[in-house]
Amino acid sequence: MGFADLPRIVSSSDSLRAEAALAEVLHRQRQILENLQESVLTLDLEGYITGWNQGAEELFGYRADEAIGRNVLFLYADDGAVEDESDDPPIPGRREFDVRRRRKNGEIFWAGMQLALLRDEHGQPSGLIGYLRDVTQRREAEESLRLHARIFELADEAIIVTDANHRIIAINPATSRITGFASDEMLGRSQAMFRCEHYDDEFYNALLAQVEETGRWQGELWTRRKDGEIYPAWVSIAAVHNRRGVVTHYFSVCADIAERKRTEGRIQHLAFYDALTNLPNRVHLHRLLDQALTEAERKGRGGALLFIDLNRFKPINDTLGHGVGDQVLQEVAARLRNSLRGADVVARLGGDEFVIGLFEIAQPDHVSLVAHKILQALSPPMLVGAHELSVGGAIGISVFPENGSDPETLLRLADIAMYRAKETGPDTFEFYTPEMNERATERLAIEAGLRRAISRGELLLVYQPKVSLVTGQIIGAEALVRWKHPERGMVPPIEFIPLAEETGLIVQISHWVLEEACAQARRWQDAGLAPVRIAVNLSARDFSPALPSRVVSLLSDQGIGSEWLELEITEGMLMNRTDAVIAMMAEITKTGVTLALDDFGTGYSSLSYLKRFPIHTLKIDRSFVINIPHDSDDCAIAGAIAGMGSQLGHSVIAEGVESLEQVEFLRRHGCDEIQGYLFSPPVAPEKFEAMVREGKCLQ
Numbered sequence: 001m002g003f004a005d006l007p008r009i010v011s012s013s014d015s016l017r018a019e020a021a022l023a024e025v026l027h028r029q030r031q032i033l034e035n036l037q038e039s040v041l042t043l044d045l046e047g048y049i050t051g052w053n054q055g056a057e058e059l060f061g062y063r064a065d066e067a068i069g070r071n072v073l074f075l076y077a078d079d080g081a082v083e084d085e086s087d088d089p090p091i092p093g094r095r096e097f098d099v100r101r102r103r104k105n106g107e108i109f110w111a112g113m114q115l116a117l118l119r120d121e122h123g124q125p126s127g128l129i130g131y132l133r134d135v136t137q138r139r140e141a142e143e144s145l146r147l148h149a150r151i152f153e154l155a156d157e158a159i160i161v162t163d164a165n166h167r168i169i170a171i172n173p174a175t176s177r178i179t180g181f182a183s184d185e186m187l188g189r190s191q192a193m194f195r196c197e198h199y200d201d202e203f204y205n206a207l208l209a210q211v212e213e214t215g216r217w218q219g220e221l222w223t224r225r226k227d228g229e230i231y232p233a234w235v236s237i238a239a240v241h242n243r244r245g246v247v248t249h250y251f252s253v254c255a256d257i258a259e260r261k262r263t264e265g266r267i268q269h270l271a272f273y274d275a276l277t278n279l280p281n282r283v284h285l286h287r288l289l290d291q292a293l294t295e296a297e298r299k300g301r302g303g304a305l306l307f308i309d310l311n312r313f314k315p316i317n318d319t320l321g322h323g324v325g326d327q328v329l330q331e332v333a334a335r336l337r338n339s340l341r342g343a344d345v346v347a348r349l350g351g352d353e354f355v356i357g358l359f360e361i362a363q364p365d366h367v368s369l370v371a372h373k374i375l376q377a378l379s380p381p382m383l384v385g386a387h388e389l390s391v392g393g394a395i396g397i398s399v400f401p402e403n404g405s406d407p408e409t410l411l412r413l414a415d416i417a418m419y420r421a422k423e424t425g426p427d428t429f430e431f432y433t434p435e436m437n438e439r440a441t442e443r444l445a446i447e448a449g450l451r452r453a454i455s456r457g458e459l460l461l462v463y464q465p466k467v468s469l470v471t472g473q474i475i476g477a478e479a480l481v482r483w484k485h486p487e488r489g490m491v492p493p494i495e496f497i498p499l500a501e502e503t504g505l506i507v508q509i510s511h512w513v514l515e516e517a518c519a520q521a522r523r524w525q526d527a528g529l530a531p532v533r534i535a536v537n538l539s540a541r542d543f544s545p546a547l548p549s550r551v552v553s554l555l556s557d558q559g560i561g562s563e564w565l566e567l568e569i570t571e572g573m574l575m576n577r578t579d580a581v582i583a584m585m586a587e588i589t590k591t592g593v594t595l596a597l598d599d600f601g602t603g604y605s606s607l608s609y610l611k612r613f614p615i616h617t618l619k620i621d622r623s624f625v626i627n628i629p630h631d632s633d634d635c636a637i638a639g640a641i642a643g644m645g646s647q648l649g650h651s652v653i654a655e656g657v658e659s660l661e662q663v664e665f666l667r668r669h670g671c672d673e674i675q676g677y678l679f680s681p682p683v684a685p686e687k688f689e690a691m692v693r694e695g696k697c698l699q
């Protein structure tokens, strides 16, 4: 407090006299003090307490004999709290200062303190007198007022105080920020200035009536900004009453929730719409269908669900990558949307599956027209990057109310019909019929039967010879699986391989096929047959890192050389994880087992791309061979594959060769081998062995 700064007036020469005078003064002061209600204490110029009245005793808890003679510093709080705004020490004779002091019991409190200078009879300063009172309560009240004012100033929400007649009397800075009005444009006006025409007077009257009745209202309100924009706000209005219960003020707190709503909207959108195509997703489709079906039922209307599966999407996605696949899906979505009316629902279920809901169908046969229109929309090739791609689709249709009236049933039946359309395909549509359900049940039965087929020994291999176009001799065979079903007879692979791939059963089937082909090779070797390459077809799932070591152990288990085995893979297997795939293929070919690329030309890989893979043979797909020599496009494709394939060092084989004309053409274009019904269909192993032994030759 700076007593040390006050000039000392007591000098050594006249100290005795001065002390006597001082004692007299102090005595008088003490008498005064004792009679005072206020807390009063006196100090000498060095800050030592010389007087202490009853009030001081009550305020600090120290008795006079405990306080007098001690330096006043022992009463200081020293708790680091800021005392008064000014940095200066309290100066005698000036206003009251708020200071922090400590009671005997350790409690710290705010004291209002006034100081006055005491003088001796010569008018010289002799000490200080301090008047103190406990102002803790006042300080706290002031503090909380200050805090409230700060909150009012700093709040992000608009805070508006009105009088009992809803005239605005106070607003915080956020109000201007949110509404766009300057404060003088708001003060004095009615709070109704923020109303928007979304609500009528009746609404606002009811709202105010509730505030009147219950003291508050809270809810979401559309509100008007100065520029006319209507925005959503979370508003809470409360009435302020006086002691007699009469409303004196209202205050409203309004949070601008436009941004939050936008974010919520975006999140909502992500949950219900497919991010790639922006079409409703599966979840949202179910909701839309629920609503539309209820509505259709109420109005006695019918409609249809179209389940679309793209036809050639998988090879595009597998061979050209997901980036291209994504663009194709986006283009498909746009084409579907453009070929339908606004009231029709288009959704993407995932993958290459789309669903269309038609709810405004005037006549049942209009559904066929729409299905036709969609197929037409999907048919023109789409240009993605440098690729010209054509997808097309298979459409299954269920109609309501005939086939059902809930989304699940209708979707399931449309899906079943779609499977049938795929089989009839390529680009076609089918209406669901109860017989299809039988087919679907049959599929399930096939699946169950297939699970048992291996253990019951119902699978067998047939062998189709591969013939050299140079020598005319058999140089190998393709092993093709058959299922000898106890009731259905011989089932071709096309009826169970895709199903096995879907269900994962293919892994066990391939395992069996590889083992059986190697075992057969061993039997032929034992029978003295010179090695012929047996080609085994693999599915994408089989092409795993475990494959090379499996091949090696199969060969050594059977004790046959690698010149007995070839693996047929398809383009799709090459496109993902290219480096890992190349390493795996290299490991396989290192053993001497060769790799053939089956169905070549149906994917989208280019010949130069294939140069990177250690492939021995390209198999020209049957679809290009079938129309040789009549279709000039097919001739050109088959010719190009044969020519470029051999230039790049691959051996080229054509599959599905049925005529001598085809052989002629292929031979001329540099094709090395053929396989097809012309020479022989797939046959039992004994028959194949006989052909080899008798040296059956291509004429």
Ligand code: C2E
Binding pocket: 464, 479, 480, 481, 492, 493, 494, 497, 510, 513, 536, 537, 538, 539, 568, 598, 599, 622, 655, 656, 657, 658, 675, 676, 677, 678, 682
């Ligand atoms: P793929 O590998 O392209 O086999 C050639 C298919 O064409 C065989 O049908 C064969 O019988 C048939 N084919 C051969 N020459 C001719 C011909 O001159 N004209 C006609 N119209 N067809 C001919 P298959 O045996 O029905 O096999 C169909 C497909 O099933 C195979 O196509 C292959 O993708 C798959 N597959 C067959 N066996 C297996 C197997 O063991 N494992 C795996 N993963 N797939 C297999």
Ligand code: MG
Binding pocket: 478, 537, 568, 598
């Ligand atoms: Mg094959």
Ligand code: MG
Binding pocket: 598, 599, 619, 621, 622, 655
């Ligand atoms: Mg093939």
